[in-house]
Amino acid sequence: MRSIIAEFPEELVAHRERIAAFARDEGLDFFPVLFELVDFDQINQIAAYGGFPQRYPHWRFGMEYERLKKSHRYGLSRIYEMVINNDPCYAYLLADNAMVDHKTVMAHVYGHCDFFKNNIWFRHTNRKMMDEMANHATRVRRHIERRGFETVERFVDTCLSLEHLIDPHSVFMRREAPARRSDEDESDIEHQVVRYPAKRYMDRFINPPANIRAERERLTERREREKHKHPAKPLRDVLLFLLKHAPLEDWEADLLAMIREEAYYFAPQGQTKIMNEGWATYWHSTIMTRYALRDDELVTYCDHHSGTLASGPGQLNPYKIGLELWRDIEFRWNTGRYGKEYDECEDIARRRTWGGTRDLPEHIIGKESPGREKIFEVRKIYNDVTFIDEFLTPEFVEEHNLYHYRYDPATGRMVVVDRDFDKIKRQLLFALTNHGQPYIYVVDGNYANRGELYLAHKPTGMDLQIKYATETLKRLHTIWRRPVHLQARIRDEMVRFSFDGEQLQQQTISDDLPKPAHQV
Amino acid sequence: MVLKIQKDHQRFRQIVKGRIREDLRKFLTRGELLGKEGKHLISIPVRGIDIPTFRYGDNDDGGVGSGDAQAGDAVDANAEGIGPGGTEPGRHILEVEVSLEELADILGEELRLPRIQPKGRKQITSEKDRYSGIRQSGPESLRHFKRTFRRALRRQIMTGTYDPNHPRVVFERRDKMYRSWKTVLQPQSNAVIVYMMDVSGSMGDEQKELVRLEAFWIDAWLRRNYHGIESRYIVHDVRAAEVDRDTFFHLREDGGTKISSAFRCARELLDSHYAPGEWNVYLFHFSDGDNSSDSDSRECCRILREELLPAVNLFGYCQVASAYGSGNFITVLHDQLPNLENMTTTRVNNKDDIYDSLKAFFAQGR
Numbered sequence: 001m002r003s004i005i006a007e008f009p010e011e012l013v014a015h016r017e018r019i020a021a022f023a024r025d026e027g028l029d030f031f032p033v034l035f036e037l038v039d040f041d042q043i044n045q046i047a048a049y050g051g052f053p054q055r056y057p058h059w060r061f062g063m064e065y066e067r068l069k070k071s072h073r074y075g076l077s078r079i080y081e082m083v084i085n086n087d088p089c090y091a092y093l094l095a096d097n098a099m100v101d102h103k104t105v106m107a108h109v110y111g112h113c114d115f116f117k118n119n120i121w122f123r124h125t126n127r128k129m130m131d132e133m134a135n136h137a138t139r140v141r142r143h144i145e146r147r148g149f150e151t152v153e154r155f156v157d158t159c160l161s162l163e164h165l166i167d168p169h170s171v172f173m174r175r176e177a178p179a180r181r182s183d184e185d186e187s188d189i190e191h192q193v194v195r196y197p198a199k200r201y202m203d204r205f206i207n208p209p210a211n212i213r214a215e216r217e218r219l220t221e222r223r224e225r226e227k228h229k230h231p232a233k234p235l236r237d238v239l240l241f242l243l244k245h246a247p248l249e250d251w252e253a254d255l256l257a258m259i260r261e262e263a264y265y266f267a268p269q270g271q272t273k274i275m276n277e278g279w280a281t282y283w284h285s286t287i288m289t290r291y292a293l294r295d296d297e298l299v300t301y302c303d304h305h306s307g308t309l310a311s312g313p314g315q316l317n318p319y320k321i322g323l324e325l326w327r328d329i330e331f332r333w334n335t336g337r338y339g340k341e342y343d344e345c346e347d348i349a350r351r352r353t354w355g356g357t358r359d360l361p362e363h364i365i366g367k368e369s370p371g372r373e374k375i376f377e378v379r380k381i382y383n384d385v386t387f388i389d390e391f392l393t394p395e396f397v398e399e400h401n402l403y404h405y406r407y408d409p410a411t412g413r414m415v416v417v418d419r420d421f422d423k424i425k426r427q428l429l430f431a432l433t434n435h436g437q438p439y440i441y442v443v444d445g446n447y448a449n450r451g452e453l454y455l456a457h458k459p460t461g462m463d464l465q466i467k468y469a470t471e472t473l474k475r476l477h478t479i480w481r482r483p484v485h486l487q488a489r490i491r492d493e494m495v496r497f498s499f500d501g502e503q504l505q506q507q508t509i510s511d512d513l514p515k516p517a518h519q520v
Numbered sequence: 521m522v523l524k525i526q527k528d529h530q531r532f533r534q535i536v537k538g539r540i541r542e543d544l545r546k547f548l549t550r551g552e553l554l555g556k557e558g559k560h561l562i563s564i565p566v567r568g569i570d571i572p573t574f575r576y577g578d579n580d581d582g583g584v585g586s587g588d589a590q591a592g593d594a595v596d597a598n599a600e601g602i603g604p605g606g607t608e609p610g611r612h613i614l615e616v617e618v619s620l621e622e623l624a625d626i627l628g629e630e631l632r633l634p635r636i637q638p639k640g641r642k643q644i645t646s647e648k649d650r651y652s653g654i655r656q657s658g659p660e661s662l663r664h665f666k667r668t669f670r671r672a673l674r675r676q677i678m679t680g681t682y683d684p685n686h687p688r689v690v691f692e693r694r695d696k697m698y699r700s701w702k703t704v705l706q707p708q709s710n711a712v713i714v715y716m717m718d719v720s721g722s723m724g725d726e727q728k729e730l731v732r733l734e735a736f737w738i739d740a741w742l743r744r745n746y747h748g749i750e751s752r753y754i755v756h757d758v759r760a761a762e763v764d765r766d767t768f769f770h771l772r773e774d775g776g777t778k779i780s781s782a783f784r785c786a787r788e789l790l791d792s793h794y795a796p797g798e799w800n801v802y803l804f805h806f807s808d809g810d811n812s813s814d815s816d817s818r819e820c821c822r823i824l825r826e827e828l829l830p831a832v833n834l835f836g837y838c839q840v841a842s843a844y845g846s847g848n849f850i851t852v853l854h855d856q857l858p859n860l861e862n863m864t865t866t867r868v869n870n871k872d873d874i875y876d877s878l879k880a881f882f883a884q885g886r
Contacts, residue, residue: 045525054524059535062528063568074626150541157544160571295677299670316584403589406582414582416589427584440574462576471547471572486574 008037015103022291023110026367030113032088037095043079044068046092051084052133056140058156081105085116087127100297107287111280121268121383124171129265136258143251155252158475159259164437165238168267189219229517234441241442246479270435271383278322279379328396329378330371384432394421438464444516453480454516457488464488473499536567544569624744631878634885636745649701658698667697711746711800716782718807720757721774727840731806732769734838734874741882752789760785776812780819787827796831803835808842809849817849821856834862836881841869862886
């Protein structure tokens with residue numbers, strides 16, 4: 001969709017150049033950014049497509065489009081901007097926004113682009129995703145021509161039920177050992193046998209040969225046992241396992257691989273929501289208030305800026321908490337409020353004034369300050385979970401009035417429980433871990449030696465929703481084509497759900513049932 | 521220009537309408553497009569399809585919010601915000617508040633409700649104020665904050681009293697700007713809604729909640745269509761009495777059910793206050809349909825046919841599902857009073873049915 005509704009006006013070009021220069025001067029490092037002016041219908045389409053001008057045909061994009069369009073038409077909410085992680089970055093400006101909004105959005109977009117380019121969790125994303133998405137669209141259309149619309153659509157539906165079952169960390173490491181030659185086996189086991197350092201004459205007492213022998217046998221036996229296990233270890237990347245081992249036709253494998261690829265592309269964005277939005281907000285605020293804002297635009301800017309940072313009761317706005325955390329980190333490192341000495345100081349009055357108060361002189365808060373250096377380092381190597389874990393402090397929770405709420409069975413409402421720091425932090429981390437999704441593993445691909453697939457939910461204190469779990473299991477069966485099982489803890493009881501193509505069964509796990517190859 | 525997404529959109533609409541992909545029907549949801557009316561969040565029906573995935577059940581583990589709340593305060597949380605949010609970055613979304621009038625419009629548009637045509641009676645005109653301009657004097661409650669602020673800021677900068685280190689902007693009288701209005705004449709017709717509810721022992725809290733929601737939307741829609749509407753409330757078990765709104769939704773009684781008592785009570789109310797020639801009358805009756813005797817049900821039909829129906833724009837009977845009782849009053853109405861155009865009956869078993877029920881009541885634009 002290259003149809004730009006208006007020529008990019010000269011005035012905007014000038015602003016774009018100036019803002020990009022300010023951003024570079026402050027140390028931001030981004031891919032080239034291509035801005036496009038679009039109207040409401042276009043931005044709603046792009047947003048429904050997840051930021052891309054082209055996606056494969058599927059009703060769920062239509063659903064999202066309807067929701068966005070209505071939400072906009074009824075004046076409930078409106079989209080200001082969209083930006084996608086690509087080299088070059090593409091960003092969209094809403095044509096009938098005021099000039100001050102365009103400037104804010106552009107500054108915001110440069111913040112996002114810097115984050116995309118430099119944050120390590122984006123390191124392995126495809127920077128030509130724009131082209132890749134267009135290719136996906138073409139491939140799906142080709143399959144539709146050959147197989148029929150509904151056949152393909154049904155299969156995409158099935159894949160979408162499973163799209164979260166990936167292993168976002170796997171791109172950074174080697175989960176599976178490469179295939180081994182048998183003579184390597186021996187020496188590998190020798191490495192694994194534990195030997196304590198000892199002088200030679202003491203060796204047979206510290207590392208008794210009998211023990212070493214027993215250990216070696218145990219390891220060999222385990223290796224033998226694992227050879228018959230499939231997979232060798234519990235696997236989080238269920239989609240990969242299906243791709244390798246499910247009886248898929250070529251076109252089905254192609255669709256599944258495509259959806260898996262897209263899931264891996266989007267995963268880091270879910271992992272860094274707070275950081276990424278906070279970072280972009282930090283930069284639009286810095287660039288606008290220090291350089292780009294014209295006096296007559298001030299009130300409108302403030303109005304819209306505070307609008308994006310507002311949060312209602314029971315809500316925590318990722319823009320707001322992200323921005324405040326970034327500012328807090330910068331301030332703490334500018335005033336030296338970190339390290340052993342500060343952490344161990346119990347004098348509250350001294351802590352409060354440590355290294356100076358909020359009104360720091362210009363040369364300390366500028367672009368070469370230690371605080372700036374720190375936030376650039378943090379934006380490189382953290383994700384939301386490690387970010388909150390490391391930088392959410394009791395002082396921050398107190399200053400920003402955070403509280404913890406939960407369901408109260410007596411009134412049937414959500415009520416505020418308390419402002420306990422540990423609980424708040426735990427709650428936030430839980431909500432962010434694995435993007436709030438349950439951990440599901442393939443624990444046996446040849447369950448009971450009958451070629452059945454066995455998945456397990458790793459218990460984390462919260463139960464799976466049974467209705468959706470069983471429906472998902474049914475869809476999984478259409479891919480595996482043999483009976484499928486899911487093990488989960490429901491109300492403190494281990495339960496096995498099974499679907500064999502006709503009947504859905506739910507059994508409490510007891511010793512009578514065959515055990516899967518692994519447990520999680 | 522035709523957008524590519526139109527095809528996906530049409531496909532989605534067809535699935536929702538049930539023309540294709542029957543297998544997806546069970547995943548249909550009444551999505552929430554949340555609107556805020558004052559402090560209350562109200563969800564507007566927008567259909568969606570929820571693709572099943574492995575996910576956690578109801579989050580009774582709560583969440584984290586920010587603000588000045590005390591322990592024990594309720595938060596009207598739809599528990600969004602941080603956590604499993606969207607995966608798309610940089611989608612700035614701004615939320616706006618919606619008035620009750622706009623909510624009713626949205627509902628009307630979603631359910632494709634026609635505007636109500638008031639009955640052809642003598643029209644009274646009334647005056648209504650429309651805010652359309654700005655002027656320099658007016659009551660404080662109509663002060664236009666943004667314009668006033670800008671003028672004050674400009675004046676302070678010009679006179680050099682603005683101090684960037686202490687950015688305090690003080691309004692003076694000459695800074696202030698106020699909204700101004702024009703008075704327009706509007707034809708007005710009078711309308712009254714009479715709500716009747718069965719409060720016998722078989723109506724539990726769940727049923728009451730359904731009635732409350734249904735009544736909220738009936739109110740919203742009719743208020744959108746008439747100005748100066750009145751609402752009256754009648755409760756009954758074996759006897760009926762008029763009560764105020766609060767009692768209506770919270771009263772709990774035991775005992776049997778005699779629906780005719782409510783109909784008689786409604787007739788007396790109409791006779792004494794609302795002459796059918798002057799008023800558009802709406803009657804709604806909520807019950808679990810478990811009337812005490814067949815003879816009483818026959819009596820109900822007689823009252824309806826001879827006395828109530830000729831006088832009203834619409835009589836809506838809404839039967840809520842209950843764990844007890846036969847719930848056969850709705851069948852009696854169908855048998856005894858077939859094909860009456862100003863009577864509509866609906867069944868409401870859960871919250872989702874409310875929208876269908878509203879649609880049934882107001883589809884004819886009466």
